[in-house]
Amino acid sequence: MTHVFDEATAVARIDEIDGHVVRATTHPAYNNMVGPFGGVTAATVVRALQEHPEVLGEPLALTINYAAPIAEGEWDLALVLIRTNRTNQHWTFTIDQNGGVVATGTAVFGVRRDTWADTEDHAPDLPPVDDVPASDFPEFIAWARNYDKRFVVGGLDAASDDSTSTLWLRDEPARAIDYPSLTSMTDAFFPRVFLRHGTYMPAGTISLTTYFHATRDELAAQGAGHVRATARGSRFGNGHFDQYGQIWGDGDRLLATTHQLVYYKDVPQ
Amino acid sequence: MTHVFDEATAVARIDEIDGHVVRATTHPAYNNMVGPFGGVTAATVVRALQEHPEVLGEPLALTINYAAPIAEGEWDLALVLIRTNRTNQHWTFTIDQNGGVVATGTAVFGVRRDTWADTEDHAPDLPPVDDVPASDFPEFIAWARNYDKRFVVGGLDAASDDSTSTLWLRDEPARAIDYPSLTSMTDAFFPRVFLRHGTYMPAGTISLTTYFHATRDELAAQGAGHVRATARGSRFGNGHFDQYGQIWGDGDRLLATTHQLVYYKDVPQ
Numbered sequence: 307m308t309h310v311f312d313e314a315t316a317v318a319r320i321d322e323i324d325g326h327v328v329r330a331t332t333h334p335a336y337n338n339m340v341g342p343f344g345g346v347t348a349a350t351v352v353r354a355l356q357e358h359p360e361v362l363g364e365p366l367a368l369t370i371n372y373a374a375p376i377a378e379g380e381w382d383l384a385l386v387l388i389r390t391n392r393t394n395q396h397w398t399f400t401i402d403q404n405g406g407v408v409a410t411g412t413a414v415f416g417v418r419r420d421t422w423a424d425t426e427d428h429a430p431d432l433p434p435v436d437d438v439p440a441s442d443f444p445e446f447i448a449w450a451r452n453y454d455k456r457f458v459v460g461g462l463d464a465a466s467d468d469s470t471s472t473l474w475l476r477d478e479p480a481r482a483i484d485y486p487s488l489t490s491m492t493d494a495f496f497p498r499v500f501l502r503h504g505t506y507m508p509a510g511t512i513s514l515t516t517y518f519h520a521t522r523d524e525l526a527a528q529g530a531g532h533v534r535a536t537a538r539g540s541r542f543g544n545g546h547f548d549q550y551g552q553i554w555g556d557g558d559r560l561l562a563t564t565h566q567l568v569y570y571k572d573v574p575q
Numbered sequence: 576m577t578h579v580f581d582e583a584t585a586v587a588r589i590d591e592i593d594g595h596v597v598r599a600t601t602h603p604a605y606n607n608m609v610g611p612f613g614g615v616t617a618a619t620v621v622r623a624l625q626e627h628p629e630v631l632g633e634p635l636a637l638t639i640n641y642a643a644p645i646a647e648g649e650w651d652l653a654l655v656l657i658r659t660n661r662t663n664q665h666w667t668f669t670i671d672q673n674g675g676v677v678a679t680g681t682a683v684f685g686v687r688r689d690t691w692a693d694t695e696d697h698a699p700d701l702p703p704v705d706d707v708p709a710s711d712f713p714e715f716i717a718w719a720r721n722y723d724k725r726f727v728v729g730g731l732d733a734a735s736d737d738s739t740s741t742l743w744l745r746d747e748p749a750r751a752i753d754y755p756s757l758t759s760m761t762d763a764f765f766p767r768v769f770l771r772h773g774t775y776m777p778a779g780t781i782s783l784t785t786y787f788h789a790t791r792d793e794l795a796a797q798g799a800g801h802v803r804a805t806a807r808g809s810r811f812g813n814g815h816f817d818q819y820g821q822i823w824g825d826g827d828r829l830l831a832t833t834h835q836l837v838y839y840k841d842v843p844q
Contacts, residue, residue, distance in 0.1 A: 366781065366782075366815060366836060367640075367781065367782040367836045369638040369681060369782070369784060371636070371638075371665055371681050371683060373657055373658045373660070373665040374658060374660065388642055388676050388679055389642045389643060389675070389676055391642070391643065393814065393838075394781065394838070396640055396642040396676075396679060398667065398669075398679050400667075406658070407657050407658055407665075410657055410665060410667050410681055411681060412638060412640050412679055412680060412681060412782070414640060414781055414782055414836070416814075416815075417814075418812075418813035418814060418815075419813060419814040420813070421811075421812065421813060421814050421839065421840070421841045422768075422772075422811065422841050423811055423812030423813065424771070424810075424811050424812070425809070425810045425811075425812070426736075426737070426738055426807070426808060426809055426810065426811070427809035427810065467695075468695070469695055499691075502693065503691075512635065512636065512663065512683055513635075513636040513638070513681070513683055513784075513786075515638060515782075515784040515834055517782075517815075517817045517834070517836045519810045519812065519815075519817070521813060538695070539695060540694070540695055540696035540821065540829055540832055541693075541694045541695065541696065541788045541829040541832070542690075542691065542692055542693050542694075542695070543690065543692030543693070543694070543788065544687035544688060544689070544690060544692065544790060545662065545685075545686075545687060545688040545690050546635060546685075546687075546786075546788075548786045548788070548832045550819060550832070550834070552809065560809055560810040563809055563810070563817045563819070563834070565784060565786070565819070565832070565834040567635060567636045567683070567786045569662075569663070570690065571690070572690045572691050
């Protein structure tokens with residue numbers, strides 16, 4: 307049976323005179339408050355790049371800028387191969403819907419070579435996953451139902467002076483992790499302003515950048531187990547905040563680091 | 576007298592049938608080991624966007640991917656306005672030199688609105704700038720001579736198990752900070768592998784993302800004084816590492832956060 311994540315990120319090549327274009331379709335299971343969950347849009351781009359016949363190696367970096375809400379239905383992704391070097395490859399992409407650009411971005415793929423290595427940062431120290439209850443988000447955040455989320459700190463239940471959320475996270479139902487699903491997980495933190503205020507506010511990601519540290523073998527070893535995910539904001543103000551996050555796998559492997567800029571509006575009191 | 580940074584980031588509009596293209600020229604004062612210092616290339620993009628007749632507001636986010644070394648001489652920057660929303664504006668850009676693409680990227684500009692605000696992170700606690708000696712980089716890193724750098728931890732003098740560098744930083748000679756120079760400062764950390772190994776190694780930024788938190792008024796208040804800059808890597812391996820950094824101004828104002836992915840090669844022993 308096809309996992310809902312694979313349904314939601316599927317693309318089909320469409321004929322275009324001018325370059326490599328694939329068509330995707332929003333999936334109701336990954337709806338957000340306005341438009342689809344950005345993590346699945348980003349994941350679809352990574353998947354489409356992986357399926358491109360000229361791709362070199364594995365994802366190293368992705369930046370996606372959300373320029374306008376994506377409406378329910380089909381959207382078209384144009385992938386442009388900019389340059390292939392000996393060990394890495396540069397891409398740009400554009401997402402069009404109904405004649406307008408709704409997202410743009412860049413990606414770097416590359417070959418991982420054996421070098422000196424060290425993971426300097428430390429994984430969050432969490433109680434065993436079975437000791438942490440799973441939590442639900444409200445009905446109107448549909449995409450969250452496709453994740454098993456076990457918050458150790460910073461759940462959606464109360465306001466906090468600290469915007470840190472740290473949780474056990476995996477796809478629901480369980481699914482072996484790969485680069486597209488890892489991409490999506492780096493956007494699976496709700497907006498940090500919700501946590502600071504203990505309430506929902508109009509907010510949305512403007513720009514998301516994810517760096518992929520995991521090798522293909524490390525993702526295969528991780529399988530369908532929970533990852534540890536942590537994120538926090540450093541400055542909120544003037545309608546925007548940043549969020550820095552990390553996704554950790556078994557054996558204290560840092561799978562991805564991520565940075566995003568988020569727009570928010572105050573709720574009228 | 577024109578500051579060398581303003582000379583190095585100057586662009587001139589050139590006639591192009593197909594869009595808004597400006598021409599820049601590498602400046603020997605900002606040479607790096609191979610090609611120009613990436614920070615000045617990024618700064619030139621920000622300056623060119625600020626000078627674009629259709630620009631909305633101030634820089635919010637910049638991502639630049641360095642696809643190939645830039646040779647000494649002229650390079651052309653094509654700016655594409657993707658979409659202007661009510662409070663923000665999306666751009667893509669491409670840098671061409673000698674008929675090939677050497678860099679690509681995206682930018683978001685926008686209007687800063689008065690909202691709830693909080694700076695959650697804390698500025699590094701440093702001794703007064705006059706108590707920290709300025710340090711020199713070797714001759715072959717020309718660009719570094721255009722910065723007054725006062726390392727409190729993580730200078731280039733010894734290997735360290737901790738890749739953190741924290742320093743007082745300003746342009747040399749002193750220059751009132753603006754968005755282009757702030758951009759450049761977010762790339763003014765030498766590659767973290769140098770610090771881990773206590774030596775120079777082949778290394779270069781692949782992708783740089785900077786989020787601008789400072790308002791124009793905050794930059795004006797900062798003037799030509801030193802900022803506090805800090806950066807560290809979290810995972811090194813398979814030929815790449817990430818670097819997360821922050822630039823702090825007076826009054827514990829977080830001016831920018833930045834994330835970059837860097838390529839490196841082991842030095843043969």
